[in-house]
Amino acid sequence: MEDVTTNHPFVKIQLVHGLKLAKTKKTSCMRATIDPFYNESFSFKVAQEELENTSLVFTGM
Secondary structure, three states: OOOOOOOOOOEEEEEEEOOEEEEEEEOOOOOOOOOOOOOOOOOOOOOHHHHHHEEEEEEEO
16 A cells, blocks of 8 residues: 655646657646546647647656
């Protein structure tokens, strides 16, 4: 069993154009939980012509 006093999960969101990392944002840190719930919004500005080669990468930390 994990020690919830040292577990402070968050999610990292990365905007990637092709193979290049363009921007990184992260959620707030949820303290003392192993089952976090995130209700947060993030926005990234992306030019219309870049949409086809753009992706979001979500990483739980």
